[in-house]
Amino acid sequence: MTTAVKANRVKQRMVVSRLLQALPILVLATFIVFSLMQLIPGDVAVTLAGENASAERIAQIREAYGLNQPFLAQYGDWLWRAAQGDLGASLLSGEPVAQTIARTFPNTLLIAFYAVLLSVLVGVPLGILAATRAGSPLDSGIMGAASLGVAVPNFWFGMILVLYLALTFKWFPATGFVSPREDFSAALWYATLPALALCTNGVAEIARQLRSSLVEIQSSQHVRTLHAKGLSPARILWKHGLKNVSVNLLTVVGLLFNKILAATVVVEAVFAIPGVGSSIVNAVLQGDFPVVQGAVLAMVVTVILVNLFTDLACTVLDPRISEA
Amino acid sequence: MAQHTERPRPAQDTPLLSVENLSISFAHPGGETAITRDVSFTVAAGERLGVVGESGCGKSVTGLALLGLLPATARVRGAIHFQGEDLSRLPASRLRRLRGSEISMIFQEPMSALDPVFTIGEQLTETLRSHRKVSRKEARERAIEALAEVGIPSPAQRLNDYPYQFSGGMRQRVMIAMALICRPKLVIADEPTTALDVTVQAQIIDLLREISDSTGTALLFITHDLGVVAETCSRLLTMYAGEVVESAPVDSVLYRPRHPYSSGLLCSLPGLSERGQRLPSIAGRVPAPDRMPRGCRFQARCPHATEGCEQPQPLQPLTDHRLARCWRSAELTLPGAVTP
Numbered sequence: 001m002t003t004a005v006k007a008n009r010v011k012q013r014m015v016v017s018r019l020l021q022a023l024p025i026l027v028l029a030t031f032i033v034f035s036l037m038q039l040i041p042g043d044v045a046v047t048l049a050g051e052n053a054s055a056e057r058i059a060q061i062r063e064a065y066g067l068n069q070p071f072l073a074q075y076g077d078w079l080w081r082a083a084q085g086d087l088g089a090s091l092l093s094g095e096p097v098a099q100t101i102a103r104t105f106p107n108t109l110l111i112a113f114y115a116v117l118l119s120v121l122v123g124v125p126l127g128i129l130a131a132t133r134a135g136s137p138l139d140s141g142i143m144g145a146a147s148l149g150v151a152v153p154n155f156w157f158g159m160i161l162v163l164y165l166a167l168t169f170k171w172f173p174a175t176g177f178v179s180p181r182e183d184f185s186a187a188l189w190y191a192t193l194p195a196l197a198l199c200t201n202g203v204a205e206i207a208r209q210l211r212s213s214l215v216e217i218q219s220s221q222h223v224r225t226l227h228a229k230g231l232s233p234a235r236i237l238w239k240h241g242l243k244n245v246s247v248n249l250l251t252v253v254g255l256l257f258n259k260i261l262a263a264t265v266v267v268e269a270v271f272a273i274p275g276v277g278s279s280i281v282n283a284v285l286q287g288d289f290p291v292v293q294g295a296v297l298a299m300v301v302t303v304i305l306v307n308l309f310t311d312l313a314c315t316v317l318d319p320r321i322s323e324a
Numbered sequence: 325m326a327q328h329t330e331r332p333r334p335a336q337d338t339p340l341l342s343v344e345n346l347s348i349s350f351a352h353p354g355g356e357t358a359i360t361r362d363v364s365f366t367v368a369a370g371e372r373l374g375v376v377g378e379s380g381c382g383k384s385v386t387g388l389a390l391l392g393l394l395p396a397t398a399r400v401r402g403a404i405h406f407q408g409e410d411l412s413r414l415p416a417s418r419l420r421r422l423r424g425s426e427i428s429m430i431f432q433e434p435m436s437a438l439d440p441v442f443t444i445g446e447q448l449t450e451t452l453r454s455h456r457k458v459s460r461k462e463a464r465e466r467a468i469e470a471l472a473e474v475g476i477p478s479p480a481q482r483l484n485d486y487p488y489q490f491s492g493g494m495r496q497r498v499m500i501a502m503a504l505i506c507r508p509k510l511v512i513a514d515e516p517t518t519a520l521d522v523t524v525q526a527q528i529i530d531l532l533r534e535i536s537d538s539t540g541t542a543l544l545f546i547t548h549d550l551g552v553v554a555e556t557c558s559r560l561l562t563m564y565a566g567e568v569v570e571s572a573p574v575d576s577v578l579y580r581p582r583h584p585y586s587s588g589l590l591c592s593l594p595g596l597s598e599r600g601q602r603l604p605s606i607a608g609r610v611p612a613p614d615r616m617p618r619g620c621r622f623q624a625r626c627p628h629a630t631e632g633c634e635q636p637q638p639l640q641p642l643t644d645h646r647l648a649r650c651w652r653s654a655e656l657t658l659p660g661a662v663t664p
Contacts, residue, residue, distance in 0.1 A: 220436070221431065221433055221436040221437050222436060222437055222438055222439045222440065223439075224393060224431070224437075225429075225431060225437045225438065225439070225499075226439065227391075227393055227423070228391055228393060228423055228424060228428065228429040228431075229423065229424035229428070229450070229451045229454070229502070230420045230421060230422070230423035230424035230425055230451075230454060230455060231420075231424075231450070231454055232417075232420060235454075240439050240442070243441050243442070244439070244440070244441055317441065318440070318441050319441070319486045319488070320440060320441075320486070320488050
């Protein structure tokens with residue numbers, strides 16, 4: 001089909017242009033983070049030199065790590081190496097940054113994806129339930145709870161979960177983590193509370209958005225045509241209604257993933273999870289800039305890929321998008 | 325009921341559709357607003373009935389009420405007999421089986437009446453397969469036939485296209501194909517050409533007439549365009565402010581309307597009045613639903629209103645199978661659009 005070929009070409013062009021657009025974003029994001037690092041008090045050279053080190057020793061260390069270079073030169077140096085695939089090593093532990101990311105990122109991705117999955121699994125049925133009973137007490141109840149869910153902070157809810165589900169009822173471990181690469185089911189077990197803490201906003205956001213777009217679609221003219229064709233309300237909702245709102249829903253889920261990824265930084269601290277978020281926090285506190293840069297890079301790349309995937313999926317679900 | 329396949333003659337005994345005293349109102353927190361009152365009419369098998377009236381006269385609402393498509397706040401009183409069943413009392417599941425299968429509907433806005441995220445092939449076969457036991461392959465073939473029937477070029481390829489890939493006129497053809505794919509006995513066309521270009525309008529009207537002729541499908545043609553009715557229908561129902569004010573064969577009403585409102589509509593048709601003159605119009609506006617007069621609803625705008633018009637006006641039978649809701653219809657000689 002000629003239209004299918006055309007649509008494919010549009011998609012290919014979109015992927016290439018998106019990836020090219022991503023490069024300046026990566027440079028900008030790492031540059032901003034690098035600049036902010038300069039504002040943080042403390043000197044990594046002092047830490048490295050150890051207690052009671054002489055001023056000459058500290059100066060030597062500055063020299064050795066290039067910390068005496070001007071700010072832009074330091075950044076340029078990092079960028080040049082990163083472009084060649086060398087993210088450097090931690091100034092403190094000497095662990096290569098690539099290895100740090102490989103060790104911690106799967107943990108972060110696990111809780112982030114777990115939280116997104118929970119948001120969808122709980123938020124979608126709630127949204128559908130509220131939309132099909134729009135105006136009923138059930139609808140008001142769900143939407144009221146959703147407003148609350150949007151307002152509740154993740155870390156606070158995380159602490160409440162630890163208090164009750166872990167410490168009082170002992171259903172889940174309070175803190176700690178098992179790497180998904182060692183034992184996946186145990187990893188899921190340990191990741192449940194952090195994911196629950198992260199998903200409240202997501203559940204609420206998805207339920208609200210889905211309800212409003214379903215209610216809107218249900219009163220549209222093409223849904224009236226479906227009724228006039230003699231389709232059952234169930235078929236209209238599940239086949240036509242959901243496909244019509246799927247682009248909307250997918251966009252919300254994509255944005256939600258980004259939000260949740262950012263929120264892992266705090267939630268990992270609450271649950272003591274060795275993820276990228278906690279390594280960023282530690283590295284920032286110690287001025288270990290190669291680790292910060294590498295971790296931020298990994299997060300930005302993930303966000304860009306998720307956004308690209310979301311947009312591609314939208315063109316599949318709604319043929320009108322690839323035309324534009 | 326044995327329905328014959330040959331061209332159905334207007335049945336003498338039981339009409340295909342018989343609407344009796346249909347009154348529709350919408351409930352709202354402050355009470356109820358009446359939209360139509362005691363609307364009655366019949367459609368014989370294969371007949372084409374035009375329903376005209378200005379915006380808000382209740383003609384579209386009446387069309388939607390026949391299929392039970394009004395929102396939940398609507399209160400419908402009266403009876404809608406279709407092939408021996410009262411549609412207004414049918415359970416939802418039974419009514420659903422008639423919709424799209426025995427009675428189908430064509431809407432005004434072809435741009436928004438089709439589902440934008442499904443191919444038209446899917447939308448056509450879905451209609452057929454939800455009413456008839458046919459295989460996927462067979463449904464596809466029937467869909468291609470249906471598109472060919474409404475004059476869509478290379479229908480087999482276009483089956484895989486989405487609504488946005490069609491022009492307005494082509495979309496309306498798709499809507500017509502979809503309405504006809506189950507070979508219904510009655511098609512309700514609610515302003516099917518209003519949103520289209522003038523040249524396309526004429527094509528769509530011709531198409532509807534041809535298809536109704538060739539398949540024997542009855543047509544309830546809701547429009548504000550008397551010219552369309554004159555070309556298409558055999559009978560005309562004029563509605564004003566929620567009431568039927570006149571019912572007559574098209575030929576005789578064009579020549580001699582029996583209600584002042586029908587006459588006013590006919591006289592304001594462009595092209596029929598003298599060239600270079602201002603088009604005649606009916607002065608005034610329709611009374612608001614909450615301040616309808618007890619008597620004739622047209623009296624405030626009627627050039628022939630006199631004492632007596634404030635009395636309630638029944639729909640009176642006249643000669644030649646005609647009805648008019650005007651006590652003076654016998655004495656008045658009203659101008660029509662066609663001068664003998």
